[in-house]
Amino acid sequence: MPICISCRHPIPVLYTTYSKADDRALGKGVRLTQCPNCKGFADKYVEHDFVVLFIDLVLIKPEVYRHLLFNRLSQNNGTFDRAIIRLGILLLLFDVYLTWARIEKLPLPPPNHLSTNAAILQAQPLLFQYLFFLGLVALSTLAFHLPIRLLCSTNPDRIPHVFRGVWRRCVPYYAHPTPLSTALLVSSCTKLFPILLIIWDYDLPSSATAVSWAVIVNNIAALEILMDCGYVRAGTLVAVGACVSSAVGWGMVWGAGLGTGWEGYSPVEEVWGWWREMAALV
Numbered sequence: 001m002p003i004c005i006s007c008r009h010p011i012p013v014l015y016t017t018y019s020k021a022d023d024r025a026l027g028k029g030v031r032l033t034q035c036p037n038c039k040g041f042a043d044k045y046v047e048h049d050f051v052v053l054f055i056d057l058v059l060i061k062p063e064v065y066r067h068l069l070f071n072r073l074s075q076n077n078g079t080f081d082r083a084i085i086r087l088g089i090l091l092l093l094f095d096v097y098l099t100w101a102r103i104e105k106l107p108l109p110p111p112n113h114l115s116t117n118a119a120i121l122q123a124q125p126l127l128f129q130y131l132f133f134l135g136l137v138a139l140s141t142l143a144f145h146l147p148i149r150l151l152c153s154t155n156p157d158r159i160p161h162v163f164r165g166v167w168r169r170c171v172p173y174y175a176h177p178t179p180l181s182t183a184l185l186v187s188s189c190t191k192l193f194p195i196l197l198i199i200w201d202y203d204l205p206s207s208a209t210a211v212s213w214a215v216i217v218n219n220i221a222a223l224e225i226l227m228d229c230g231y232v233r234a235g236t237l238v239a240v241g242a243c244v245s246s247a248v249g250w251g252m253v254w255g256a257g258l259g260t261g262w263e264g265y266s267p268v269e270e271v272w273g274w275w276r277e278m279a280a281l282v
């Protein structure tokens, strides 16, 4: 059943059509249902177009997430809405472009670290390079979604009694995994921002990093809004998914003999360098 996007109160119908001649997209011929609980409109977004929805998604407004996850994209039979499948494919293709551009610029592992991965990649046919990055991104995405789906859909009653209390505190229970993937895909739409890179010439690796952090913040917000589980538990779930996904991605890049960007990386030196910079500022 649809819900009120402000207070989550169940609403039988979100709007009433009283004239067939007019268009819902223009806000004509439609009367929005008033929520009996909070007295506001139950879902004002039924009248809004995609551009407004996209801007509010990027601004992480909980109401627009509730509209999409509960009132527009939820399917009772456990399958994905067609719009979500299309969005998933679009995100995958965008991710291939971003990942390709980022990995190509990374230095090769020693002793060839003065050259970049592009030297190895360009020796391969273009189709082979594309298929490699397509496989890399598809497997990384699966590795992000599967742990979150598995953890949340595990019934706490099946956990051994000793760990059950800790499990309930750390992992929210959500019986249907499809809305979880829908929430993660909808909240990843920030990935579409690099389309601006086609117009303006940005520093691509740093843009890719900024975009991936923005996507993570959106993912946490979406899981929190869907499951109402608090930001700490949603953040832990996204962190687990991101770790598994990164491990799969690095494993594939390393297995292909390419530089992962982690060769010669020392956390101690990083912290020491950061500390010296801070000391110099003070």
Ligand SMILES: [Zn+2]
Residues within 6 Å of the ligand: 004, 005, 006, 007, 008, 009, 035, 036, 037, 038, 039, 040, 042
């Ligand atoms: Zn309400």
